[in-house]
Amino acid sequence: MSNVVSMLDLKGRRALVTGAASGIGLASAEALAGQGADVVLCDLKAEALPELAGKIAAYCSVKTAWRQVDITVKTKIDEMVESVLADEGPIDILVNSAGVNVPQKAEEVTEAAWDLVQSVNLKGSFFCCQAVGRSMIARGYGKIINISSQAGSRGLLYRAAYCSSKGGLDQISRVLALEWSKYGVRVNSLAPTFLLTPLTEPMFKDQAFKDYVDSKLLIPRLAKIEDLTGAIVFLASAASDMVTGTVLYVDGGWTAH
Numbered sequence: 001m002s003n004v005v006s007m008l009d010l011k012g013r014r015a016l017v018t019g020a021a022s023g024i025g026l027a028s029a030e031a032l033a034g035q036g037a038d039v040v041l042c043d044l045k046a047e048a049l050p051e052l053a054g055k056i057a058a059y060c061s062v063k064t065a066w067r068q069v070d071i072t073v074k075t076k077i078d079e080m081v082e083s084v085l086a087d088e089g090p091i092d093i094l095v096n097s098a099g100v101n102v103p104q105k106a107e108e109v110t111e112a113a114w115d116l117v118q119s120v121n122l123k124g125s126f127f128c129c130q131a132v133g134r135s136m137i138a139r140g141y142g143k144i145i146n147i148s149s150q151a152g153s154r155g156l157l158y159r160a161a162y163c164s165s166k167g168g169l170d171q172i173s174r175v176l177a178l179e180w181s182k183y184g185v186r187v188n189s190l191a192p193t194f195l196l197t198p199l200t201e202p203m204f205k206d207q208a209f210k211d212y213v214d215s216k217l218l219i220p221r222l223a224k225i226e227d228l229t230g231a232i233v234f235l236a237s238a239a240s241d242m243v244t245g246t247v248l249y250v251d252g253g254w255t256a257h
Contacts (some may be wrong), residue, residue, distance in 0.1 A: 007239040008163060011036030014063075015236065016084060016091045018071060018128060021049060023230030024147055024225060028095045031229035032236055033060040037093065040084050041066040044098075063088075070100055071124030072116075079130040090139060093236045094132045095146045096125040096169075103158040105160045114161045121165035126172050127185070134178060138185040145235045146173050148189040150251045166191075170247050177245030186244040188235050191250035196222040218253025 003057045015032045019025030020041035029039045033056045041049050041056075046068035053064040065088050069080040084091060100120045102113040129144055134141025151159055152166035169189060176187040194213050196204060204222065213222070231250050234240050249255050 008237045012078040013092040014038045015093035016040045017095040021045050025097035027225045028232045031232050033062045035233050038063040042069050044070050070117040074127045077127045078132050094144045096128050101162045105158055106160045111235050116167050117161040122168045125169055136185045137183040138141050143236050144187040147187045148191040150191050150193050150254050174245045181244050189247040191247050191249045192228055192229055193223050196224050216254045223252055
């Protein structure tokens with residue numbers, strides 16, 4: 001009989017997490033470290049990273065590091081990954097969590113907003129996959145988790161740029177799974193629903209918006225970041241060795257409609 005606890009053990013693994021200064025990225029880093037993985041926190045906003053890395057190292061007794069990176073610039077991604085490989089060691093797990101959203105009515109979407117959303121959510125995530133994926137292919141092992149959204153498969157009001165970027169990210173996961181599974185690299189998307197966080201709390205104060213979200217959820221409560229950590233660990237661990245090219249929805253049943 002397989003030991004599920006040992007399958008979720010990440011000791012001896014190293015994870016690189018983008019968007020790690022807050023939100024899903026930080027929660028991912030904490031969850032992976034909690035299972036024993038060493039973690040490298042990456043973000044454009046690097047001010048908080050040294051302190052966060054120190055706290056995770058102390059609390060979880062793992063090795064941590066951090067890097068500032070602008071994932072909209074491919075050369076910066078390549079330099080960051082090369083630095084991590086040289087200074088910290090092999091990367092076993094990549095979590096692409098960096099993302100942005102600029103809600104606008106479709107007829108009012110600006111070119112600047114469109115380019116920003118696509119550059120971070122789609123271009124940046126792909127080239128992080130590419131840079132880390134090359135080293136994973138060479139070693140014959142890797143787990144890549146692209147943080148997508150239910151918006152990748154469902155239309156959402158005022159999110160033409162965001163929905164298209166997340167739909168594209170899901171397709172990237174599928175194509176990379178097709179190409180890289182033979183090398184031992186597993187690539188999946190994790191697609192949450194709207195999450196209740198300090199940043200989104202003002203949105204839920206709009207009763208009409210909250211009623212809209214509530215009407216879509218089969219589980220009668222708002223989702224929290226903590227609801228994602230089990231899925232993060234699962235996709236990063238040996239428990240998901242037979243899972244690749246899929247989109248794992250943590251959406252309270254939204255996409256069942």
